[in-house]
Amino acid sequence: MAQDTSVRDDEAQRAFRLKARAVLAEQLPPRVPGQTEMVWDDETVATDRRSQRALWDAGLAAITLPREYGGLGLSQRHADIFYEEATAYRLPWQFGIGFNVVIPTVLAHGTEEQKQWVVRGMYSGEHIWCQLLSEPSGGSDLAGVLTRAEQHGDEWRLTGSKVWTTGATHADYGICLARTDPAVPKHAGLTMFLVNLRQPGMDINPITLLNGTVEFCQEFLDDVVVPDKHRLGPVGGGWTVASTQLQAERSGMSRGWHEGVALAVESPEITLSSHYVTLAREAGVLDDPAARQLLGEAFVVDAVQKITVKRVSQGVRNKALPPSASALSSLMTSRCNIRRSALLSAMVGPLGVIDTPGHEERSVGMARVATHRIGGGTLETQLNSISERHLGLPREADPSRDVPFNQVRTNKPRP
């Protein structure tokens, strides 16, 4: 549970803590342990919008943001206090991408007017934001976007397709990278836009994943209109903006979308998963030394994943590790997921490939099928990032880097 640091509060901090405690108790729903944080159903989204609005109205939102943009202008310590108090409540998770990715990007590259509008719209619970970044044709090559933006007077028209968007079904706005000049090298011809998702020409389709769940969307943009005042950064400066965005995404994933809350909620000690024990007991293998080897290693995998992510998060936050280290957490999580699925599958043998009513044994085999993660970039992106940014090995040659983009071999956009 939360590490109570209230003994260190000064008077103002104490007052802030008590206000937060009262408002949270009155306005926010309780946290249900084990509940998925990012769940995109109408009811949850409505609840989260209400929660965010309540925090805003009570003066508990945008704690560390500058006052001139509607923030409270308080210290990181105040934010930590808020999260210490908030551990028992469901926070408005659906705004996490906005807070962690969109805000830093807009504050770094936006106009005064954009900063005002985005901060207020988001922190008041009105606007949920998403990222329109990857494209079906593009894979890991984010600078290779095919979505075109053409200027018509005071507005831009965007046409193309984006994919792997979290929350597009419920979001109001998205930041969207588009190509404004295909005749220059790929990084130079990009521009970033703030796009209204609720408009004609914007077709949003949930993607069914191989396990039948829906977590992401694909969007088709057909002459979607963006006023020029919603262009973020200069024309042709999109890659610089996207770099801020990607860095913010990496840091955010490393810290957690609601920074601090995960650390505060989680036990600092290593625990041995009772789920695995139940699995082993129900499979009847608790007395089998070979199965116990698999179980024991699964405990290790869990523990190492947890403490590595915690160490990296803490290191990046304290600047003991460079921001590039955050890819270590992503990769460790991928590797642990793969290994865990192999261990538990081996432990339950044939029981892993059938569904036992009322239990989740089926997930044992399903986890073997669905080890792949794309959140935060593919495995390959993480491996490149660690070796190049974190270990300082030479960057992979990119022969498409200096060629006019319209001369680069690309994939056809999928229909």
Next chain:
Amino acid sequence: MAQDTSVRDDEAQRAFRLKARAVLAEQLPPRVPGQTEMVWDDETVATDRRSQRALWDAGLAAITLPREYGGLGLSQRHADIFYEEATAYRLPWQFGIGFNVVIPTVLAHGTEEQKQWVVRGMYSGEHIWCQLLSEPSGGSDLAGVLTRAEQHGDEWRLTGSKVWTTGATHADYGICLARTDPAVPKHAGLTMFLVNLRQPGMDINPITLLNGTVEFCQEFLDDVVVPDKHRLGPVGGGWTVASTQLQAERSGMSRGWHEGVALAVESPEITLSSHYVTLAREAGVLDDPAARQLLGEAFVVDAVQKITVKRVSQGVRNKALPPSASALSSLMTSRCNIRRSALLSAMVGPLGVIDTPGHEERSVGMARVATHRIGGGTLETQLNSISERHLGLPREADPSRDVPFNQVRTNKPRP
């Protein structure tokens, strides 16, 4: 044991078989099961030279080579018959690299005089041949050799260093790739030579490996003289010759240095290693289900290695697989060695890191240290070879390919 196919012999083949049987029984030492084939001590080398001479004198050497170069001009079937009969004897293994690598290369690129001289010298037991190929500075980049050859009238002077040479301490000649023109791109400036190893300026040093054994040599060449008549192929044509050599080496490693004899000697059935069983019994873990898992998997690793190497060898021989497939055998062997060492180490735990007098348990831990193989190229060479030659994936870009060699960044030659 040998698969006796004598029922299929025609009359001439029957006569050849009987002659081989008689000569082998009279002239060759028996095969000692488990004896290392390529062992470079004076006594073994002398024995092998005598054996080779005896086979030559009896008309049992160079069976399939053309008569004009001193061969017998007989069919592959005769060679098979010879190897069927030879399974009980120690064959002159030290000549294997000569037979399998040097002969095909010289027959493809040599002058008439060179062919005559090399075939007779080698098959009569007089000349043992080795390959002076890799260099300390070069690694897997074989076309990047730094050893220089300069022409002085009718002869060439070679200066540089070669490494990972098998048998240089006892060999008489070597084929040696050297750079004759550093001002052209790397593949274009090479020439191949037939070099006498027993001459001034040739300094041969055995290399002690990490486990204390000696299997390879490093040579320093300081103005070593090669007459121009011992240049193999045209000046600047060395890479073409080396390609033949490398292909011959790959095929030879896949077939085994004495083609056919390994297949004929080995049981066609899968056997479960009694060595592992002994190890498990002496460690006292035969009744431990977790240890039995490791033992059982070690049986699988052994069996898969054996039957994969056999399948690939047979496939390449019968042209059911392309020659590029031979790298599959090398890679499988590497992977199996690594996995086996991990399994057996886990099985014996602490006993793997101490030496038990009179037993080879120490090899369990030592095998963890010495899993790396460089025979036939590093793991990386095998992986490149399989993905590019066998699977047809695009070749790795080589930015040094088209640049004059003296403008390429290279490693300093080691002293």
Next chain:
Amino acid sequence: MDIDLTDDQRMLQDTTRRFLEDRSPVTALRKIADNKLGLDRAIWRECAEQGWVALFVPEAFGGFSESAQGVLDAAIIAEETGRVVFSGPLLPTCVAAFAIAQAGSDAQREALLPGLAAGETVAAWCLSGPGVRAGIEPGGVIATRDGDGFVLNGTAGFVQDAADADLLLVTAVDGANNNGAGVSQFVIPAGTAGITLAPRNALDLGRRLADVRFDGVRLGADALLGTAGEAAAMVERQLQLALVLQSAETVGVTDRALEFTLDYMKQRMAFGRPIGSFQALKHRVADHATQLEGAKAAVAHAARAVHEGAADAAIAVSVAKSQSGRWGTEIIRDCLQLHGGIGMTWEHDIHFYLRRAVSNEALWGAPPVHHERLCRLAGL
């Protein structure tokens, strides 16, 4: 399969591949999965007309086992079924036909084999119990003597196509009054009184699995296959055949998945070049090709050993199962990864391949079960 197929074998391979691509491509499986359909008996009849079961049935009963290389040819077919993640009852029906042809009475052979060979009769094989140790050992069903006949009690687990089967080949351990620790086999109509089915949702969307429960199922002496209490050796031979078919299928699944992954890597562009030109990806698939070659070698060796009744047949099938099972999953898992995001979607076929591989790895004894079996075969 063998590295150099005979002309007949190559023709069988080609014919089977074309037949399956035409009549039962992966889109058929997608339709089954989307609509939760059961066994398509019409397709299975067509398969049988191709001679798939007839390989194990004597000519006198509608087959051609005398003229065919039963196990070798069946392994070629099984590998092809893997390439399309075929969903029919090849394995249990072939095992049943083999069992009845080898051990059945004249009456049983006459009554049952023609229907099996023609694809009119579908068989399911009840071998082991429903628990974690299921797979290669009988034990879920107990047979006790009852006058001239027998009574069966217990549950068989992971029974493929039990719901659609006409015939059950039941492997039972003998109760105390029935020859002690022996094993007996019975061939009985699926509708025999006292049998109930509990279907299980399977990870493999093309495999219908069920628990089959026997509650005091009374059988006449004519239901017995072979000699009571002495079926263990026959069961071992059936298991060997099943493992060859399963491992060959896994090889086909893996081979095809790696094949279309390589195609994808050659076509898919990133950073202006095909992703197959990235060395890290190339090295991964080089390892996959190598381990797959190992699985092919192991299955070819096992098929030949079982076909010829070689001394190492029991060992060879466990080696083939371990290698194909472990690496099938591992290779296709990484192939899915190599597809990037599209590989994670329901609309891409690769998850069907991976589901089959994971399922095959776990059924008929996961690799650990075969590692333990190899220790026992080594006399330990």
Next chain:
Amino acid sequence: MDIDLTDDQRMLQDTTRRFLEDRSPVTALRKIADNKLGLDRAIWRECAEQGWVALFVPEAFGGFSESAQGVLDAAIIAEETGRVVFSGPLLPTCVAAFAIAQAGSDAQREALLPGLAAGETVAAWCLSGPGVRAGIEPGGVIATRDGDGFVLNGTAGFVQDAADADLLLVTAVDGANNNGAGVSQFVIPAGTAGITLAPRNALDLGRRLADVRFDGVRLGADALLGTAGEAAAMVERQLQLALVLQSAETVGVTDRALEFTLDYMKQRMAFGRPIGSFQALKHRVADHATQLEGAKAAVAHAARAVHEGAADAAIAVSVAKSQSGRWGTEIIRDCLQLHGGIGMTWEHDIHFYLRRAVSNEALWGAPPVHHERLCRLAGL
């Protein structure tokens, strides 16, 4: 170690690194290996003067355990010793000092601690037997009551620096006449009558290991450490300290090997470019860096948990051992591979690193031993 060291800790790390690079670099180990030398007591005295053992010794007996963060600081030192594959008795001497400081009588503490702290006395720890299950459980030596004293019989295995030790910390299970299934500990001079040594050639050329045999070794009551039959909890705490030191050492070994491998990859050219620019190699070391970060996290967590006596200390040391042991070997094995041919030679240092990693993985319980221990700690 912790991701954010205090200034004091950073200074300790720097000082220790410079001291070791100056006084005991890898060339010292090479000299030992080439000439089969024993323990260099002069160097060990210098190490002790750095305060390595004093961390566990109260000030009254020549140490400064009151002012130091014993386990945390010792782990920092152990990590540094790993970086140079140090060959001295850090682990057994620290464990002995810790044991005597915690459980010793005043007489024992007065007589023994000053010598240990000063590096004049070298200790060896006899914990378990010589067999495959050695590592974390007492059992090789049996103690039986003999009047006021005790008699020891049996063999302790894998005892580090036994041949050079002045002092043995012996962990014995109690014979039938001695409190049943309890565990007792004794601190005795290495030269006590009835003790014989059988040195074993070790894979790790910087580790001198021996079997220590006890044949009716008679001890007075003053040799007993703590209470007869009730040492189990103390032994567990000693084991936790040993595992922290060993795992921290492995992390140091691995960290340094990966570090010089990365340097090599940045400098070594092939095909006109540094080999570190090849993506396949880059991806391998990216994985290594990640698993090494996992080992660092696990060791840091374990050191803190043991230092603070946290509820998860027993779990944490097994996690640290499993992660550092498995990946230490695996990472350095591949680092050796990444060096190409030169890595295979005696003249390159990397084999010393790999030998230490393989040895550390196997001693004090190989990972499988700790996986089983975790199951027991989970109450299973």
